[in-house]
Amino acid sequence: MQNEKVITVNKLTKKFGDFTAVDHISFDVFKGEIFGFLGANGAGKTTAMRMLCGLLFPSSGEATVAGYDVYKENEKIKKSIGYMSQKFSLYEDLTVKENMQFYGGIYHMTEKYIKEKTATILKQLHLEKEGNLLVKSLPLGWKQKLAFAVSIFHEPGIVFLDEPTGGVDPVTRREFWNMIYEASDRGTTIFVTTHYMDEAEYCNRVTIMVDGRIDALDTPSNLKKNYNASSMDEVFLILARKAVRAAD
Amino acid sequence: MKQFIAFIRKEFYHIWRDKRTMFILLGMPIVQIIIFGFALTNEVKNSKIAILDSSKDEATMSLSSELEASRYFELEKNLVTYDQVLEEFHKGKIKMAVIFPPSFSEDLQHFNKAQIQLIADAADPNTANQLVNYATAIIKDYQNRITNNRKLPYTIDTEFRMLYNPQLKGAFNFVPGVMAMVLLLVCTMMTAITIVKEKELGTMEIILVSPMRPQLVVFAKAIPYLLLSTINIASILLLSVFVLEVPINGSLFLLVFESILFILVSLSLGLLISARAESQQTAMFISLIALFLPTVMLSGFMFPIENMPLPLRIISNIIPAKWYYHIVKSVMIKGVGLSSIWKETIILGGMMTFFLTVAIKRFKIRLA
Numbered sequence: 247m248q249n250e251k252v253i254t255v256n257k258l259t260k261k262f263g264d265f266t267a268v269d270h271i272s273f274d275v276f277k278g279e280i281f282g283f284l285g286a287n288g289a290g291k292t293t294a295m296r297m298l299c300g301l302l303f304p305s306s307g308e309a310t311v312a313g314y315d316v317y318k319e320n321e322k323i324k325k326s327i328g329y330m331s332q333k334f335s336l337y338e339d340l341t342v343k344e345n346m347q348f349y350g351g352i353y354h355m356t357e358k359y360i361k362e363k364t365a366t367i368l369k370q371l372h373l374e375k376e377g378n379l380l381v382k383s384l385p386l387g388w389k390q391k392l393a394f395a396v397s398i399f400h401e402p403g404i405v406f407l408d409e410p411t412g413g414v415d416p417v418t419r420r421e422f423w424n425m426i427y428e429a430s431d432r433g434t435t436i437f438v439t440t441h442y443m444d445e446a447e448y449c450n451r452v453t454i455m456v457d458g459r460i461d462a463l464d465t466p467s468n469l470k471k472n473y474n475a476s477s478m479d480e481v482f483l484i485l486a487r488k489a490v491r492a493a494d
Numbered sequence: 495m496k497q498f499i500a501f502i503r504k505e506f507y508h509i510w511r512d513k514r515t516m517f518i519l520l521g522m523p524i525v526q527i528i529i530f531g532f533a534l535t536n537e538v539k540n541s542k543i544a545i546l547d548s549s550k551d552e553a554t555m556s557l558s559s560e561l562e563a564s565r566y567f568e569l570e571k572n573l574v575t576y577d578q579v580l581e582e583f584h585k586g587k588i589k590m591a592v593i594f595p596p597s598f599s600e601d602l603q604h605f606n607k608a609q610i611q612l613i614a615d616a617a618d619p620n621t622a623n624q625l626v627n628y629a630t631a632i633i634k635d636y637q638n639r640i641t642n643n644r645k646l647p648y649t650i651d652t653e654f655r656m657l658y659n660p661q662l663k664g665a666f667n668f669v670p671g672v673m674a675m676v677l678l679l680v681c682t683m684m685t686a687i688t689i690v691k692e693k694e695l696g697t698m699e700i701i702l703v704s705p706m707r708p709q710l711v712v713f714a715k716a717i718p719y720l721l722l723s724t725i726n727i728a729s730i731l732l733l734s735v736f737v738l739e740v741p742i743n744g745s746l747f748l749l750v751f752e753s754i755l756f757i758l759v760s761l762s763l764g765l766l767i768s769a770r771a772e773s774q775q776t777a778m779f780i781s782l783i784a785l786f787l788p789t790v791m792l793s794g795f796m797f798p799i800e801n802m803p804l805p806l807r808i809i810s811n812i813i814p815a816k817w818y819y820h821i822v823k824s825v826m827i828k829g830v831g832l833s834s835i836w837k838e839t840i841i842l843g844g845m846m847t848f849f850l851t852v853a854i855k856r857f858k859i860r861l862a
Binding site: 329330348351380 | 496497499500501503504507508511512695696697699701702703705706
């Protein structure tokens with residue numbers, strides 16, 4: 247898994263006026279990896295991720311996603327990635343099945359594929375009975391798991407998860423991570439931002455962003471060793487205390 | 495194409511699930527037509543009057559009964575003293591008082607000249623004017639009849655014809671106005687809100703990350719409202735023709751074509767607003783303040799544009815509803831063809847092209 251690079255980022259920068267949200271970051275992500283993107287609020291995680299998804303235009307630097315250039319080939323990138331945003335991303339006034347039908351539809355999936363895939367997902371999540379319920383009637387934990395399932399509905403090579411477990415209880419978070427592992431085992435590359443440090447431990451490698459820069463990038467165990475810390479929490483605190491930018 | 499259909503289907507689910515909004519959208523034109531048609535009318539009908547007849551002769555009696563018999567007036571009270579007149583006005587019971595002096599009949603016979611006093615409640619100037627006019631017409635009519643057997647040295651008779659709307663029905667004016675208002679509300683406001691809603695919910699991000707082309711998103715958002723508006727046009731026209739008896743004198747095809755053109759202008763405006771507004775409230779606010787109010791005020795539907803000061807007359811030209819209102823009135827009431835309204839049609843077409851181009855350009859592929 248350590249050989250094929252699916253995301254390459256070189257000195258990627260995003261400025262909003264005078265404010266440099268993302269400051270010359272560089273890293274590579276390998277196929278099938280769970281790549282954790284950590285940082286305090288306002289450190290620039292979401293901005294960096296949005297540039298890779300084609301939602302934001304970089305100010306400078308280079309980046310490729312699935313082999314495609316973020317400046318020129320973002321239409322091709324869009325076909326190869328899945329995305330789950332910070333905000334809840336399913337339609338509350340549509341049923342579970344209608345949501346899947348919609349997302350399958352806008353990803354050019356065939357009617358047959360959508361049907362089969364919907365059945366498989368509902369079975370996996372033990373939601374067979376809830377398929378025709380409106381999403382708004384489901385508890386938050388289920389919604390988040392569903393949203394993740396929908397983001398990989400079209401079986402993308404890479405999926406970007408922007409703080410996917412915000413506001414979810416520990417048990418559901420654990421289940422959520424099991425789903426991530428399963429997807430990773432199937433060869434999907436996971437790019438995930440979070441500020442739960444226990445989740446950082448689940449990642450293959452993590453970067454820690456401070457003030458728009460990447461201050462550390464390694465496996466969780468190496469990071470702990472290098473910073474002489476007993477947990478990722480401590481590593482994070484050591485790095486985040488250096489931040490001058492106020493969290494928003 | 496499959497993407498497109500999936501998207502439109504989703505939009506219909508949204509509309510269908512939000513039953514309250516849907517009923518408002520479909521019910522509003524019906525309610526407006528009914529309210530304008532039966533309650534809010536500026537026609538004068540059965541206005542209450544009082545008569546102070548101090549003469550009580552043959553002439554005053556027959557004049558009184560003619561006033562009473564007309565559909566404009568209804569006798570509220572026969573007064574005895576002059577003081578009562580003011581009293582009745584204070585009570586607000588009457589809109590007009592007719593006063594015959596004690597010497598009415600005598601004056602008429604001996605001096606060939608008699609006077610009747612009409613006092614109208616001009617707190618509402620338009621109604622007062624109309625009432626006085628109607629009463630004067632009835633009195634003139636009577637006078638003509640009694641002078642018929644006598645020769646007057648010179649007479650000038652005015653012969654008038656109310657073209658296109660002989661019964662002077664208010665409906666002829668407000669049906670086109672309501673059409674413009676409803677289409678603007680449904681198309682502009684709802685389209686703007688529906689797009690901004692996705693921005694607010696965060697689902698727009700997901701759509702923009704998907705391979706769906708942004709232009710396609712814009713069109714898919716607009717199409718359900720185009721359909722809803724077509725239903726609205728149909729219900730307004732059916733009600734107008736069969737309930738209010740407003741005829742469609744021109745070509746129905748032309749009327750529908752022009753309406754669809756106006757719908758497209760309104761939809762483009764909605765898209766333009768949605769590109770700017772960040773919250774649903776803002777979208778609604780802009781739609782109401784920047785579009786709805788000027789439409790009501792400056793389209794010529796409520797207040798005649800010709801009477802406005804020059805700056806307002808100039809501004810009224812950029813109000814799409816002004817042109818549409820003119821077109822509907824011309825086609826529906828006057829029954830003219832495209833040759834008489836080609837200028838207005840081109841203006842609407844130009845507005846549509848302009849707004850749509852700007853809207854699509856503004857609807858950015860990337861969020862910033």
